[in-house]
Amino acid sequence: MAGIKWKGAVxxxxxxxxxxxxxxxxxxxxxxxxxxTEANSEYQTTLQEQxxxxxxxxxxxxxxxxxxxxxxxxxxxxxxTIRGEGHDKTILNWQNQKxxxxxxxxxxxxxxxxxxxxxxxxxxxxxxxxGTNIAIKGVRVxxxxxxxxxxxxxxxxxxxxxxxxxxxxIAIGASDAGIYVGQSKNIIVxxxxxxxxxxxxxxxxxxxxxxxxxxxxxxxxxxxVFNMPQLEQRGAGTRIFDNDINxxxxxxxxxxxxxxxxxxxxxxIIVNSNDDVEIFGNRVADNNTANVIISSLFSAGYxxxxxxxxxxxxxxxxxxxxxxxxxxxxxxDGLELKALKTLLFGMNGAIPDVLFDGYVDDEKKVxxxxxxxxxxxxxxxxxxxxxxxxxxxNENPRVESELYRCKLTPRAPVSFALADTKG
Amino acid sequence: MRGAFLTLVAxxxxxxxxxxxxxxxxxxxxxxxxxxxxxxxxxxxxxTLAEWGQLQHIGSALVLGxxxxxxxxxxxxxxxxxxxxRTIWMPGGTAAQYTEGEVLDFPVGTVITKTFYYPTAxxxxxxxxxxxxxxxxxxxxxxxxxxxxxxxxxxxxxxDAGWEVIPYxxxxxxxxxxxxxxxxxxxxxMVSDEGAADFNYVMPNVNECASCHATNSNEDAIHPIGPKxxxxxxxxxxxxxxxxxxxxxxxxxxxxxxxxxxxxxPKNANWTDVKAPxxxxxxxxxxxxxxxxxxxxxxxxxxxLSLEPDASGAALGKCKLPIAAGAGTGNRRWGIRPGxxxxxxLVYRMQSDEADKMMPEIGRTTVHxxxxxxxxxxxxxxxxxxx
Numbered sequence: 001m002a003g004i005k006w007k008g009a010v011x012x013x014x015x016x017x018x019x020x021x022x023x024x025x026x027x028x029x030x031x032x033x034x035x036x037t038e039a040n041s042e043y044q045t046t047l048q049e050q051x052x053x054x055x056x057x058x059x060x061x062x063x064x065x066x067x068x069x070x071x072x073x074x075x076x077x078x079x080x081t082i083r084g085e086g087h088d089k090t091i092l093n094w095q096n097q098k099x100x101x102x103x104x105x106x107x108x109x110x111x112x113x114x115x116x117x118x119x120x121x122x123x124x125x126x127x128x129x130x131g132t133n134i135a136i137k138g139v140r141v142x143x144x145x146x147x148x149x150x151x152x153x154x155x156x157x158x159x160x161x162x163x164x165x166x167x168x169x170i171a172i173g174a175s176d177a178g179i180y181v182g183q184s185k186n187i188i189v190x191x192x193x194x195x196x197x198x199x200x201x202x203x204x205x206x207x208x209x210x211x212x213x214x215x216x217x218x219x220x221x222x223x224x225v226f227n228m229p230q231l232e233q234r235g236a237g238t239r240i241f242d243n244d245i246n247x248x249x250x251x252x253x254x255x256x257x258x259x260x261x262x263x264x265x266x267x268x269i270i271v272n273s274n275d276d277v278e279i280f281g282n283r284v285a286d287n288n289t290a291n292v293i294i295s296s297l298f299s300a301g302y303x304x305x306x307x308x309x310x311x312x313x314x315x316x317x318x319x320x321x322x323x324x325x326x327x328x329x330x331x332x333d334g335l336e337l338k339a340l341k342t343l344l345f346g347m348n349g350a351i352p353d354v355l356f357d358g359y360v361d362d363e364k365k366v367x368x369x370x371x372x373x374x375x376x377x378x379x380x381x382x383x384x385x386x387x388x389x390x391x392x393x394n395e396n397p398r399v400e401s402e403l404y405r406c407k408l409t410p411r412a413p414v415s416f417a418l419a420d421t422k423g
Numbered sequence: 424m425r426g427a428f429l430t431l432v433a434x435x436x437x438x439x440x441x442x443x444x445x446x447x448x449x450x451x452x453x454x455x456x457x458x459x460x461x462x463x464x465x466x467x468x469x470x471t472l473a474e475w476g477q478l479q480h481i482g483s484a485l486v487l488g489x490x491x492x493x494x495x496x497x498x499x500x501x502x503x504x505x506x507x508x509r510t511i512w513m514p515g516g517t518a519a520q521y522t523e524g525e526v527l528d529f530p531v532g533t534v535i536t537k538t539f540y541y542p543t544a545x546x547x548x549x550x551x552x553x554x555x556x557x558x559x560x561x562x563x564x565x566x567x568x569x570x571x572x573x574x575x576x577x578x579x580x581x582x583d584a585g586w587e588v589i590p591y592x593x594x595x596x597x598x599x600x601x602x603x604x605x606x607x608x609x610x611x612x613m614v615s616d617e618g619a620a621d622f623n624y625v626m627p628n629v630n631e632c633a634s635c636h637a638t639n640s641n642e643d644a645i646h647p648i649g650p651k652x653x654x655x656x657x658x659x660x661x662x663x664x665x666x667x668x669x670x671x672x673x674x675x676x677x678x679x680x681x682x683x684x685x686x687x688x689p690k691n692a693n694w695t696d697v698k699a700p701x702x703x704x705x706x707x708x709x710x711x712x713x714x715x716x717x718x719x720x721x722x723x724x725x726x727x728l729s730l731e732p733d734a735s736g737a738a739l740g741k742c743k744l745p746i747a748a749g750a751g752t753g754n755r756r757w758g759i760r761p762g763x764x765x766x767x768x769l770v771y772r773m774q775s776d777e778a779d780k781m782m783p784e785i786g787r788t789t790v791h792x793x794x795x796x797x798x799x800x801x802x803x804x805x806x807x808x809x810x
Contacts, residue, residue, distance in 0.1 A: 045605055048605055048630075049604075049605055051630065052604055052605070052628060052630055070608070072631075074631055074633075075630065076633050076637070076643060097778060098608060098623055098778070098788075099623070099625050099785065100778055100785065101779060101784040105634070107633070107634075107637070107640070107643070122777070122778045123749065123750075123778060123779030124749070124779075129640065129722055130641070130722075150750075152749065152750075152779055153747065153748075153749020153750060153751075153779065154747065157747070159747070160724075160725055175749060175750065176747070176749050180747070182725065182746070182747060183725060228744060229727075229743075229744060230737050230738065230743055230744070230746075231727045255748075255750050255752045255753075256752060256754035256755070257744075257745050257748065257752030257754060257756040257757075257768065258747075258748060258749065258752055259744070259746070
């Protein structure tokens with residue numbers, strides 16, 4: 001391999017490639033953005049007044065209809081439910097938004113949003129900033145003009161929340177993550193569908209998340225588990241299971257500088273600088289770069305000492321088992337990875353199901369080996385692991401599956417009252 | 424009765440040297456009289472601003488109520504080039520306690536108002552306002568309204584349960600400000616030496632007020648932002664002459680515990696003071712415009728970026744990766760790249776007027792060119808680089 005020179009990191013290279021294609025791309029053959037000529041543009045005032053005057057325990061119902069809004073809705077009263085008549089019937093559309101960084105901004109606990117659609121917001125769809133017991137059910141967030149760099153960043157975006165449930169919801173077209181849970185604790189994301197986002201579902205700097213029963217397809221990356229530096233809470237403890245993660249091959253249309261801009265198109269699941277992640281029982285197919293990527297923030301081109309001084313970038317305690325993999329890895333994103341694939345596996349070959357960038361924290365090794373709990377385990381025979389040797393400048397990329405044949409301790413399910421109640 | 428009352432106050436104006444010219448016959452034949460008495464209204468949402476007695480609209484002037492104190496900040500928040508008349512008042516016998524770092528500790532009953540207005544040209548079209556920062560139009564205790572368009576007055580009142588915000592919007596006739604909790608988009612055209620440019624002045628709804636004034640994201644409580652020692656510690660030209668604002672509040676009986684020697688008290692720079700060090704001007708600007716959210720406990724702590732006066736290093740944005748900036752990165756990789764404003768997200772977001780990219784997220788729809796230029800200069804002067 002000594003003859004191969006991948007100067008510059010593979011992923012960083014990918015990122016710059018992705019950039020060249022992100023000047024307002026959009027998918028072809030879309031029906032176009034929602035027609036608002038018949039939309040009700042008066043109702044937003046009524047609705048905002050209801051939100052201002054809401055009392056704990058109130059259920060604010062929004063009848064079926066298409067509503068045009070031009071500024072953010074805001075709620076800061078605890079214990080409020082906002083309920084529509086269905087995500088295809090009660091439609092809030094911000095195509096003509098003049099002000100506000102999101103469609104709906106909630107800073108309240110015991111909040112439920114259900115059965116409505118949030119469309120075409122300039123920035124994020126729903127942001128819930130802080131709060132405990134947050135339920136988002138049967139909500140569709142969509143940019144109706146198709147995927148585009150010009151779309152808002154996040155679809156459903158609870159951040160710094162605790163006990164957060166997102167279920168039976170749909171996110172389409174976000175220029176960052178369709179469903180994004182950041183800096184939160186006790187999270188269940190289940191039975192949702194994420195399509196044509198840069199990141200379908202993303203768990204970032206969060207503790208104890210269960211992500212299951214979801215479908216992530218046609219995103220750039222299907223399901224992401226990330227940690228970023230400079231935040232108070234380091235994330236750890238995510239289970240990703242029983243999801244369908246297929247054909248996440250949409251070009252990366254994110255904005256440079258955002259964490260997701262470094263995700264190669266064709267990524268099924270990616271764990272980046274996060275720990276204690278259990279990936280099992282998923283059906284992962286036809287993600288063209290790799291079905292699973294395990295990586296460090298380092299390989300996204302960030303090795304700044306100021307960042308790393310207070311930040312552990314190493315993905316540790318990652319366990320991949322009993323998934324059904326098929327296809328995938330056949331057409332990786334970016335010239336460097338394409339070259340790597342061709343070199344190692346031939347024109348008709350494929351990157352193995354698990355691609356690891358190779359960053360290991362030598363300082364944590366005991367007797368030359370990482371303690372068991374910190375290992376990356378890919379248990380199943382037949383599921384190969386490619387170490388891309390990013391730390392070594394990609395000089396020695398190698399399939400070394402046998403080194404990962406281990407098991408970790410299964411994590412306990414995430415449980416909290418809001419999610420345990422079937423409703 | 425009302426007519427007579429107006430007459431009295433207008434008389435006071437005449438005495439202090441303002442020649443109030445008005446079509447209101449009530450203003451003729453004025454005689455000296457007392458200013459209106461301010462009220463603390465302990466509950467509810469009064470329908471008109473006048474009920475608070477903090478500001479009185481008389482003829483073509485807005486006059487402070489009795490004992491109501493005007494103030495400015497060393498460096499103010501930018502709000503689409505609007506001018507602001509700030510006042511503070513406390514019921515008799517009550518006073519705030521001085522604190523060095525945080526907002527002064529105000530007693531129940533404190534009423535703070537902020538009136539947003541623009542100068543207008545003589546005979547200007549409806550909705551046409553001037554971008555003119557040369558004059559504050561306020562003198563003594565009076566804001567002359569000739570060639571002024573009043574937009575809104577926000578009342579912050581300290582009640583038993585905490586602070587509440589009660590916003591009022593001035594009517595088109597400019598005679599009365601009425602309760603408006605829902606806010607609104609007010610299309611205006613701003614005329615400057617660069618020509619006229621349409622913009623939307625956005626009056627926030629009361630929830631949006633909390634977006635800035637709920638300065639600790641771990642609690643819902645709202646707080647004033649401006650009345651901190653470092654913002655207030657400056658001179659003001661009062662009716663009786665020039666005085667330090669903190670000393671004035673003490674003399675007015677509204678403040679206890681302030682140091683006698685205010686030269687040792689915290690004092691932010693005036694961002695326009697070209698004689699002040701660039702770093703202090705920039706940090707003062709970031710403090711008042713950003714740090715109510717971008718602090719370790721503010722709503723924007725989700726970003727890990729702090730723009731408080733004591734923040735430094737990556738927390739201040741140096742070589743810091745964005746977290747959830749979305750389009751707000753402007754395809755840039757770091758909050759601040761020292762020496763490179765054009766590679767710094769902080770500068771990009773200040774230079775933008777698009778809702779999903781700009782910072783602050785609310786409170787402006789236009790770009791503060793001079794403010795953004797100050798921060799760009801500050802970044803350009805920084806040593807070091809990112810790797």
